[in-house]
Amino acid sequence: MKFRQSLYTATFLTAVLVLWYVLYKSYGPTVLTPPWATLRKATDLLTSPIYWPHFGESIRAFLIALVIAFVVGTFGGVILGGWRPCGEVVEPLLAVINSLPKVALYPVILLTFGLGLWAKVVFGALHGVIPIMISSLAAVRNINPVFTHAARAMHLTRWQMIRRIWIPACIPEIFSGLRFGFSLTLLGTIFGEFFASQRGFGFLLMNAIDLRDVRTIMALILILVVFAVISSSALLAIDRRLHRRQV
Amino acid sequence: MDLPDATRTVHARVVGLTRVYPARDFQGAVNALGPVDLDLYKGEFFTIVGPSGCGKSTFLELLAGLALPTEGSIEFEGQPVRGQVPEGIGVVFQEDSSFPWLTVWDNVAFGLQCAGVDPAEVERRTNYAVGFMGLADFARSYPAQLSGGMRQRLCIARTLVLQPRLILLDEPFGALDQQTRLLMGDELLRLWRETGATILLITHALDEATMLSDRIGAMSARPGRLLEIISTHWSADRDSRIVGDERFGAITARLWVLLRQQSMKAIGRAGTEAAV
Amino acid sequence: MSRYGWIRLAIVAGAALILEVLCRSHIVSRLIMIPPSEMLISAWQILASGAIKDDIYVSVVNICTAIALSISGGFFIGLAIFSLPALRATLEPFLASYYSVPPIVFYPLLIVIFGINQIPQIIIAVMFGLVTMVINTINGLDRIRPVLLKVGRVHRASFLVTVFRIKLPAAAPYLFIGVTLAVSYSIIGVISSEFIMSAVGIGHQISYAYDSYDNRTMYGLIALVLGIATLLNMSLHVYSQRLLRRWTR
Numbered sequence: 001m002k003f004r005q006s007l008y009t010a011t012f013l014t015a016v017l018v019l020w021y022v023l024y025k026s027y028g029p030t031v032l033t034p035p036w037a038t039l040r041k042a043t044d045l046l047t048s049p050i051y052w053p054h055f056g057e058s059i060r061a062f063l064i065a066l067v068i069a070f071v072v073g074t075f076g077g078v079i080l081g082g083w084r085p086c087g088e089v090v091e092p093l094l095a096v097i098n099s100l101p102k103v104a105l106y107p108v109i110l111l112t113f114g115l116g117l118w119a120k121v122v123f124g125a126l127h128g129v130i131p132i133m134i135s136s137l138a139a140v141r142n143i144n145p146v147f148t149h150a151a152r153a154m155h156l157t158r159w160q161m162i163r164r165i166w167i168p169a170c171i172p173e174i175f176s177g178l179r180f181g182f183s184l185t186l187l188g189t190i191f192g193e194f195f196a197s198q199r200g201f202g203f204l205l206m207n208a209i210d211l212r213d214v215r216t217i218m219a220l221i222l223i224l225v226v227f228a229v230i231s232s233s234a235l236l237a238i239d240r241r242l243h244r245r246q247v
Numbered sequence: 248m249d250l251p252d253a254t255r256t257v258h259a260r261v262v263g264l265t266r267v268y269p270a271r272d273f274q275g276a277v278n279a280l281g282p283v284d285l286d287l288y289k290g291e292f293f294t295i296v297g298p299s300g301c302g303k304s305t306f307l308e309l310l311a312g313l314a315l316p317t318e319g320s321i322e323f324e325g326q327p328v329r330g331q332v333p334e335g336i337g338v339v340f341q342e343d344s345s346f347p348w349l350t351v352w353d354n355v356a357f358g359l360q361c362a363g364v365d366p367a368e369v370e371r372r373t374n375y376a377v378g379f380m381g382l383a384d385f386a387r388s389y390p391a392q393l394s395g396g397m398r399q400r401l402c403i404a405r406t407l408v409l410q411p412r413l414i415l416l417d418e419p420f421g422a423l424d425q426q427t428r429l430l431m432g433d434e435l436l437r438l439w440r441e442t443g444a445t446i447l448l449i450t451h452a453l454d455e456a457t458m459l460s461d462r463i464g465a466m467s468a469r470p471g472r473l474l475e476i477i478s479t480h481w482s483a484d485r486d487s488r489i490v491g492d493e494r495f496g497a498i499t500a501r502l503w504v505l506l507r508q509q510s511m512k513a514i515g516r517a518g519t520e521a522a523v
Numbered sequence: 524m525s526r527y528g529w530i531r532l533a534i535v536a537g538a539a540l541i542l543e544v545l546c547r548s549h550i551v552s553r554l555i556m557i558p559p560s561e562m563l564i565s566a567w568q569i570l571a572s573g574a575i576k577d578d579i580y581v582s583v584v585n586i587c588t589a590i591a592l593s594i595s596g597g598f599f600i601g602l603a604i605f606s607l608p609a610l611r612a613t614l615e616p617f618l619a620s621y622y623s624v625p626p627i628v629f630y631p632l633l634i635v636i637f638g639i640n641q642i643p644q645i646i647i648a649v650m651f652g653l654v655t656m657v658i659n660t661i662n663g664l665d666r667i668r669p670v671l672l673k674v675g676r677v678h679r680a681s682f683l684v685t686v687f688r689i690k691l692p693a694a695a696p697y698l699f700i701g702v703t704l705a706v707s708y709s710i711i712g713v714i715s716s717e718f719i720m721s722a723v724g725i726g727h728q729i730s731y732a733y734d735s736y737d738n739r740t741m742y743g744l745i746a747l748v749l750g751i752a753t754l755l756n757m758s759l760h761v762y763s764q765r766l767l768r769r770w771t772r
Contacts, residue, residue, distance in 0.1 A: 009613070012613045012614065012617060089531055099703070099707045099752065100752055100753065101714055103726075104729070104748045107729060107730075111554070111556070182623070183622050186625065187625035190625050205628065209635075214635055220628075221628050221632065224624060224628055229620045232619075313676060332677050334679070340673065344674045347771065348770050361681075389769050406677075
């Protein structure tokens with residue numbers, strides 16, 4: 001079963017590479033770079049010290065944004081969800097805010113925080129915090145009341161109830177929210193970097209557009225895709241394991 | 248065992264019917280059913296009764312053409328049944344199978360519209376079936392607004408409207424409470440008398456089997472095989488009050504004698520007493 | 524409206540009021556934000572004067588095209604993937620991690636290929652919106668209770684009848700989620716691309732206003748975009764709720 005799955009994945013990747021190469025042959029080197037050259041350029045970028053400050057800046061911004069989104073989202077969601085009427089009132093509001101095109105708020109953030117690290121961080125965190133809050137809220141609200149009744153019947157203290165029943169019951173759903181939050185925060189941070197600073201991954205990308213440097217554009221995209229796929233697969237694996245314990 | 252009446256016509260015939268689920272992943276092959284031999288006579292009410300997991304639902308699906316047997320043959324009105332549901336067979340499933348996005352009326356009309364029947368005829372037959380099952384007041388309601396019993400009546404109406412000659416019912420009253428079940432049993436008998444269709448009912452309830460049927464087949468635990476076929480010789484105009492008949496208890500007792508060991512096997516506790 | 528509805532309205536109105544007060548009293552500088560009331564007036568003036576109606580037209584056309592392509596393409600691709608198990612097994616990991624990569628990073632590449640016009644923007648918007656429709660279509664088809672499909676077979680329904688009269692309505696709750704997300708994402712895709720690099724469009728005008736320090740126009744446009752997006756989303760939500768409430772217990 002696992003072998004068959006790997007076979008399918010390998011087939012898919014091969015098909016993508018073949019398609020990539022065919023497109024390169026049809027459109028020419030001014031428009032696309034072939035797979036092997038892109039990979040070489042990507043390793044060049046990653047290994048040459050000139051670019052490290054850029055990647056470092058991006059990673060720093062991303063991690064700070066992630067922590068903010070996680071902390072604010074989880075605590076906010078748990079507190080709001082803990083009291084039933086509060087959760088009922090707030091949930092649709094959060095859903096509406098979530099559906100807003102946050103890109104429209106980008107200029108507002110640039111004006112408020114100026115160009116630099118914090119604009120990126122806030123924009124990234126803004127993307128991630130709402131979904132995390134929504135799923136934390138839902139996780140707390142959806143704790144099966146039977147668990148609470150059973151806990152009372154077993155005479156658990158409030159602290160024991162929280163630690164041994166509520167937290168384990170909520171974790172799978174909260175983690176799923178974190179997974180979404182991770183990808184969205186990444187999106188927000190990258191987008192934020194297009195304008196907000198003279199350093200970083202997004203800045204390199206914008207720079208490459210201006211120079212029509214296709215090779216760099218594709219190499220940067222490749223780096224990001226690999227990073228995103230690896231991290232999200234790891235999170236997905238953890239998510240699956242957490243959910244396996246549930247009915 | 249009772250001998251079949253030589254003058255009655257065979258409506259459906261099953262010979263050596265077997266269903267084996269092939270080995271996959273970490274599970275070995277599972278022999279779900281059979282081999283089973285059975286002749287269903289035209290116009291009779293036949294019930295198969297057996298413990299859970301014995302393969303009775305599988306039997307019904309194979310007979311209806313919803314699944315393919317591993318071995319054996321199925322014939323309906325002289326034609327083989329293979330992979331497709333033949334015209335003339337209706338099926339009522341165990342779970343609620345009404346379409347939640349259609350009103351009661353549209354649900355019942357669905358089959359006729361699929362078959363391309365002209366609208367005037369659809370109107371007439373749907374109105375009749377809806378009225379027959381006592382749902383006329385709810386024709387414009389959605390299934391979500393009906394009780395469980397009414398939804399099953401809806402599913403029966405939807406089957407009825409196609410005027411099937413063989414009706415297969417897979418534990419249709421399983422989700423209902425006992426008293427509703429008895430009343431629904433009466434409904435089923437009324438339906439049987441008025442349509443003259445052959446009925447095959449699957450159930451795990453012994454009293455239901457005894458009350459409703461002309462003949463009862465007792466099925467063993469997995470892999471299901473017919474242990475014995477009992478004829479009740481009830482008159483055709485019976486209803487749920489047959490539970491008071493003096494032979495009712497004897498027939499039900501005979502069924503339990505046959506099935507008690509099987510049921511214990513089904514729940515994983517083999518009996519140490521010898522079968523009677 | 525329910526009691527909770529009134530409370531929510533009060534919260535939103537309260538937040539707007541606080542913002543209004545903060546702006547008018549210059550605690551928040553005019554260089555950063557203008558009062559919400561002025562934002563609304565500006566939005567109204569922009570619409571009424573028709574000054575940027577070409578941009579609005581272009582953006583709306585792009586968004587609608589992207590939505591149509593995402594929803595229809597997404598549904599049929601989802602149906603195809605669902606029906607072909609080998610294809611599904613191949614694509615499933617790809618679908619699961621698709622949204623971890625911001626599609627917007629492909630925008631530079633598309634500009635190089637197609638130039639700075641509507642095509643890259645529509646492509647990006649479709650890249651955003653199509654896959655969520657595919658995922659939700661597959662999800663919805665997965666969750667169809669098998670007995671409903673058996674009923675279709677008992678009634679000997681044809682392939683088309685099964686797809687459009689059984690599978691489609693049965694998967695409706697998830698399809699609605701997919702449609703709502705596809706709409707949101709199409710809007711985000713178009714506006715983001717226009718903001719980054721474009722010659723026309725609402726996003727472009729917002730970027731231009733920002734560069735020109737024209738806060739009034741900028742906030743007016745932002746209010747416009749947020750207003751339209753909210754209106755669309757809420758309408759979809761209300762419509763789907765009304766439909767689904769009749770269908771489910």
